Amino acid sequence: MKHLWNLDDTFTFLNHGSFGAMPKAIIEKQHLLRLHIESQPVRHFQIELDDLLDASRKKLASLVGAPPEDLVFVPNATTGVNTVLASLDLSPGDEILVTDHIYNACNNAATYVAKKTGAKVVTVHVPFPVESEGAVVEAILSAVTDKTKFVLIDHVTSPTAVIFPVRQIVSELSSRDIDVMIDGAHAPGMIPLNLKEMGAAYYTGNCHKWLCAPKGSAFLYIREDKRKRIRPLVISHGANSTRTDKSFLHLEFDWTGTDDYAPYILVGDCIDFLGSLYPGGIGELMERNHNLVVAAKNFLCEAFECPPPCPDRMLGSMAAPPILPLGEPIIAPSGMSLDPVKERLYNDYRIEVPVVSWPQAGRRLVRISAQAYNTLSDYEYLARALKEILST
Ligand SMILES: Cc1ncc(COP(=O)(O)O)c(C=O)c1O
Numbered sequence: 001m002k003h004l005w006n007l008d009d010t011f012t013f014l015n016h017g018s019f020g021a022m023p024k025a026i027i028e029k030q031h032l033l034r035l036h037i038e039s040q041p042v043r044h045f046q047i048e049l050d051d052l053l054d055a056s057r058k059k060l061a062s063l064v065g066a067p068p069e070d071l072v073f074v075p076n077a078t079t080g081v082n083t084v085l086a087s088l089d090l091s092p093g094d095e096i097l098v099t100d101h102i103y104n105a106c107n108n109a110a111t112y113v114a115k116k117t118g119a120k121v122v123t124v125h126v127p128f129p130v131e132s133e134g135a136v137v138e139a140i141l142s143a144v145t146d147k148t149k150f151v152l153i154d155h156v157t158s159p160t161a162v163i164f165p166v167r168q169i170v171s172e173l174s175s176r177d178i179d180v181m182i183d184g185a186h187a188p189g190m191i192p193l194n195l196k197e198m199g200a201a202y203y204t205g206n207c208h209k210w211l212c213a214p215k216g217s218a219f220l221y222i223r224e225d226k227r228k229r230i231r232p233l234v235i236s237h238g239a240n241s242t243r244t245d246k247s248f249l250h251l252e253f254d255w256t257g258t259d260d261y262a263p264y265i266l267v268g269d270c271i272d273f274l275g276s277l278y279p280g281g282i283g284e285l286m287e288r289n290h291n292l293v294v295a296a297k298n299f300l301c302e303a304f305e306c307p308p309p310c311p312d313r314m315l316g317s318m319a320a321p322p323i324l325p326l327g328e329p330i331i332a333p334s335g336m337s338l339d340p341v342k343e344r345l346y347n348d349y350r351i352e353v354p355v356v357s358w359p360q361a362g363r364r365l366v367r368i369s370a371q372a373y374n375t376l377s378d379y380e381y382l383a384r385a386l387k388e389i390l391s392t
Pocket of ligand 1: 017018076077078079102103105106154156157158183184185186206
């Protein structure tokens with residue numbers, strides 16, 4: 001399948017998870033759409049845009065099991081999380097609960113809002129390797145107090161690549177009357193979703209990762225009863241619109257100023273494209289990617305005699321085997337660690353794969369991704385490269 005993507009042939013690309021990668025067919029569609037937009041920009045923005053957004057949203061809604069009325073596009077999951085946090089009505093002493101597997105940017109957003117409101121971020125330690133779904137639920141519930149007002153939980157954790165049992169977490173917390181936001185940055189296109197059934201108050205997911213959409217496409221799901229309290233970070237024409245053909249939510253979020261909305265418009269095309277790769281549609285793609293990453297993880301764990309990161313059923317199409325001892329990462333100005341092993345994999349072997357320092361478990365994790373363009377031989381090459389690096 002690699003010929004369908006635009007990836008550099010000289011690299012072994014094992015990091016679909018970080019920023020996705022667009023198939024050539026979608027790059028071409030984006031180019032054509034931009035040509036069309038620039039052929040008559042006013043027609044595009046004033047006449048065509050609403051219908052194009054609605055058509056794309058409808059396909060996305062069907063994929064993620066949510067009513068289109070509850071879905072809005074946002075540029076990325078970071079914006080989705082910030083949007084909800086900024087709309088919360090927090091008071092001094094309130095607690096926002098997160099886990100230590102949270103994505104750094106979202107933790108920063110929670111910390112920022114907490115500081116402004118006098119609330120407090122409580123970070124729950126979820127032991128890694130993760131033993132079971134029950135261990136995650138237990139850790140989270142053990143930290144709930146009568147001050148817990150909001151819980152922000154990853155669906156698929158970024159550094160450790162574990163699927164958290166979000167349905168169970170939402171159900172337990174809802175019964176305690178606590179609102180939950182699920183950060184599903186990695187989930188759309190990686191695992192089947194049914195947001196309505198899941199029942200979370202808020203859910204954000206990226207389309208530019210596992211749906212292979214253009215960068216700058218994500219969504220925010222807002223459960224119907226919460227619709228009125230969530231406003232976009234950018235207030236624009238929608239706020240005082242007298243239009244009656246669109247909901248207030250869509251009026252506000254569908255226009256946040258002049259921008260390139262092509263990434264949102266193309267989400268539906270991406271769903272169609274990924275659904276066309278195998279006879280079983282996108283479901284088969286997810287299953288194949290899962291099977292490949294499990295095989296790759298087994299191979300690596302055996303080769304490096306390390307424990308599995310979690311039960312296979314808690315993996316989607318990424319896995320983070322704790323292969324390496326804790327080392328001295330070089331901290332780049334961005335705050336992201338440039339691991340020396342990662343550097344050698346990149347420079348000497350042309351392998352793109354993140355190495356994550358996980359001091360909580362005293363290990364460094366090699367987070368592999370599996371997308372349609374990967375094969376088991378990619379991970380065998382990674383294992384050979386790691387063996388050589390570790391022996392020198
Ligand atoms: C769990 C999680 N949340 C949020 C993000 C941020 O995604 P974005 O940069 O698209 O906002 C990521 C990115 O990898 C992530 O893994």
